[in-house]
Amino acid sequence: MKQLVLLALLLLLPLNMSVSAQRRAPRRPAFPEVSLELADVFDMVCAERTKQPIDPAAVKELGTRLDSFRQHWRAEAPRLLGAVPTVTGVPFRRRELWAALFLCHLPSMNTPLMISVRHYLTGAPNGPAPLSIFSNTVFHEVLHIYVGDIVDSLPGQTTPLIEKYKSEHPAVLSHLHLYAIEALVYRRLGRENELEAVFAFERRFPRPALAAKAREIVAAEM
Numbered sequence: 001m002k003q004l005v006l007l008a009l010l011l012l013l014p015l016n017m018s019v020s021a022q023r024r025a026p027r028r029p030a031f032p033e034v035s036l037e038l039a040d041v042f043d044m045v046c047a048e049r050t051k052q053p054i055d056p057a058a059v060k061e062l063g064t065r066l067d068s069f070r071q072h073w074r075a076e077a078p079r080l081l082g083a084v085p086t087v088t089g090v091p092f093r094r095r096e097l098w099a100a101l102f103l104c105h106l107p108s109m110n111t112p113l114m115i116s117v118r119h120y121l122t123g124a125p126n127g128p129a130p131l132s133i134f135s136n137t138v139f140h141e142v143l144h145i146y147v148g149d150i151v152d153s154l155p156g157q158t159t160p161l162i163e164k165y166k167s168e169h170p171a172v173l174s175h176l177h178l179y180a181i182e183a184l185v186y187r188r189l190g191r192e193n194e195l196e197a198v199f200a201f202e203r204r205f206p207r208p209a210l211a212a213k214a215r216e217i218v219a220a221e222m
Contacts (some may be wrong), residue, residue, distance in 0.1 A: 031081035032094045034142060036070050038062065039100035039114065046104035054103045061121050062103060069101065069117065069134065076135035079189060081142060087184040093149045099138060107205065108137050110144035119201075129201060136198050139185075143178045151177070165217060171207065175214035183218060 040059070047054045085091050099113045108116045115137055119129045151157055158166075162173050186195045202211045 030085055030091070031077065032092050032097050032142070034073065034077060034081075034097045034099050034113075034138060036066070036073060036099050036101055036115075036138075038066060039102040042100065042114075043103050046102070046106065050105060052105045055123055058103050058118060058121050058123055061123075062101065062117060065121075066101070069120075069131075072131045073135060073138060076139075080135065080139045080185060083185045083188055084143070084146065084181060087188060088181060090150060092146055094145065097142065097145070099141070108141055110141040110148075113141055113145070115141065126204070130197070132194050133198060133201050136194070140178070140182070143181060144174070147177045147181070161221070168213065168217075169210055171210045172214045172217070175211065176217060179214055179218045180222065183222065 043054055043059070081092070097113055099115050101115050101117045103116075103118045103121075105118075106114075106116065108114060115134075117134065118124060119126075120131065120134050122128055151159060151162075159177070161176055165173060165176065183195070186192055199215070202208055205211075
């Protein structure tokens with residue numbers, strides 16, 4: 001097992017907390033509860049500021065489908081987020097998160113936690129993407145928070161892997177540990193084909209070369 005897997009499993013551990021110490025710690029939930037809420041006010045302001053109106057039919061569809069998004073995520077969260085501490089040995093530090101679902105023409109983000117859902121509605125330009133992509137997007141943004149919490153606790157807020165590739169674009173560096181953990185989780189679940197669909201979906205977005213570069217590094221290190 002090469003460097004990246006070892007980093008994903010071990011070097012994200014806070015240096016002042018051994019594995020045995022974690023085992024002695026009080027039991028906590030295996031993963032944070034992520035509540036999905038509508039960001040309708042944000043969408044109104046965003047559409048006005050960006051001069052990109054939001055189709056009222058999309059607003060109506062999202063309102064009627066909110067429960068289906070929630071049900072899908074409730075089924076997926078234990079599988080995806082629940083597998084993370086298993087493959088890394090490091091618990092989540094947060095117990096609850098709130099994710100805003102929005103339609104404005106902006107990408108999903110982790111701070112604040114906001115998930116773009118326009119790609120999953122019937123009016124999406126390429127047809128609605130499968131909800132397996134939606135659950136991966138939520139998983140991806142929560143992993144940013146998880147990895148960021150751990151790296152921020154380390155001396156110098158860095159790791160050997162990040163130092164090795166420090167000349168790369170920040171967007172590449174911020175995804176190295178994330179993509180390593182993602183790959184281990186999907187491999188553990190036997191869902192590699194779903195991850196291939198995620199790769200194809202990523203190529204629709206701005207700067208796809210940065211995601212491809214990060215995944216290239218992950219593949220080489222693993």
